[in-house]
Amino acid sequence: MNGSEQFIITEVRGRVGCITLNRPKALNALSLGMIRDISAALLAWREDPQVLAVAIRGTGKEGAFGSFCAGGDIRFFHQAALAGNPELEDFFTEEYALNHLIHTYPKPYIAFMDGICMGGGMGISQGASLRIVTERSKIAMPETGIGLFPDVGGGYFLSRCPGRLGEYLALTGLVLDGAHALAAGLADAVMDSGRLAGLWDSLGQTPYESGVAVERWCLNHVQKVPPKAHFPQADIDRVFALDNVKAVVQALEQAQGEWASETAQLLRKRSPLMLHVVLEQVRRARGMGLADELRMERDLVRRCFHLRPGAASETVEGIRALAVDKDHAPRWNPSCIEEVSDAQVVEFFVSPWPAHAHPLHSLR
Incomplete structure (x- = not known):
């Protein structure tokens, strides 16, 4: 052994x-x-x-x-x-x-x-x-709370949940x-x-x-x-099918009821940048096979740690706040959902490797 x-x-x-x-x-x-x-x-x-x-x-x-x-x-x-x-x-x-x-x-x-x-x-x-x-x-993919995304095939299996449940669980990290x-x-x-x-x-x-x-x-x-x-499947399907994170949060904040307000508050605590990345991840994953989806996640995780290296990484900051300093006060960058640009999100989906040199190129 x-x-x-x-x-x-x-x-x-x-x-x-x-x-x-x-x-x-x-x-x-x-x-x-x-x-x-x-x-x-x-x-x-x-x-x-x-x-x-x-x-x-x-x-x-x-x-x-x-x-x-x-x-x-x-x-x-x-x-x-x-x-x-x-x-x-x-x-x-x-x-x-x-x-x-x-x-x-x-x-x-x-x-x-x-x-x-x-x-x-x-x-x-x-x-x-x-x-x-x-x-x-206690089942969850809580990664947006540490400035990461639901990896380990999360895009693949969450996107196959009923309706828009995948987007809901991926963004909120609900347990x-x-x-x-x-x-x-x-x-x-x-x-x-x-x-x-x-x-x-x-x-x-x-x-x-x-x-x-x-x-x-x-x-x-x-x-x-x-x-x-x-x-609340009908509510989830209506809200989490909207075009982008800003629209999702806006709809939740304008809606009546406990579920909408709790969900909006939860999303406001997550990494604004990664919420946008994760929504894109789940939607792309819905049309992908497992091997391609895992290759996309490998690209994403490389970007999480290297797009802004070291302490500037959104993920490093999220882990610091939760597990290292335990102050539960991550300094997200950008600091709110409305400040995230399309260009910042798109960067995550550009593979840092040519196809033949991808670390997971042999997966079928």
Whole structure:
């Protein structure tokens, strides 16, 4: 078992490849070493006829489950960006390649999205053939709050949510419970968290004849009548289909009702620049295949850290305010939605690499 202090535990139990994220103090935030360990296990098991399916879970402070993965290691992003550490580039290239590997994996891949599952945690779960949430799940792509965009394939999977829900979730970074994740198409089944440990233990002890049988076995343990949840879909579709962020916020601020005013207040706290970039990202992604969408995200993330390098980066400033100084007072640049120009947004979508030299050129 290789790995950074065994932050990733991989084992074959019976005929199932089992991955446990084991960095509970950091809510299983992904490091480059962890991404490499997960990738290595998946590549080995892909070719291993003994392994019929893969299951992945996180650990919480009390032991197995309770927290899936809070995302990428943003403190590392901050330090690496300020120090000019080339591992920052490797991190995103290898993370997005892993996201692609999961989406295109030929064997069932079952993700137990118990507890926090955000950002990079969504990247290693949304491509699963079976996405299981619980009553403890907290599901989100909250990147606009740190001057980033929903990456790890976020443009791809959010743009495929019903109606304009993708724009709404991408811009606000709203945290969903398990039932709302199901309604958004970001989960497939809900399970009582109390049944997780028993199901996990049984994976290694049950004789399966196929990967499909492993999935079927898991589905036997989920709630037969999942809880219903609803979004204000008509309002979301009307407002988040508008041409640009300014129009969206204006419509919300002029509308009556709690949902509109809360949503407007939320958007006013996010990075104005990245709100514009993210709206464009989701709309472009809707017409793209996964590989092209991940290449676009790789371009975007390069721009996030290098268009204005070091401390001037919108993302570095957002992480500083949230996770480093923790003053929760980011100095966004531009400082309000109305000041962002089209030219500032367009820059993000120009690839810094020719197609043949793109770090993800080999993804299909």
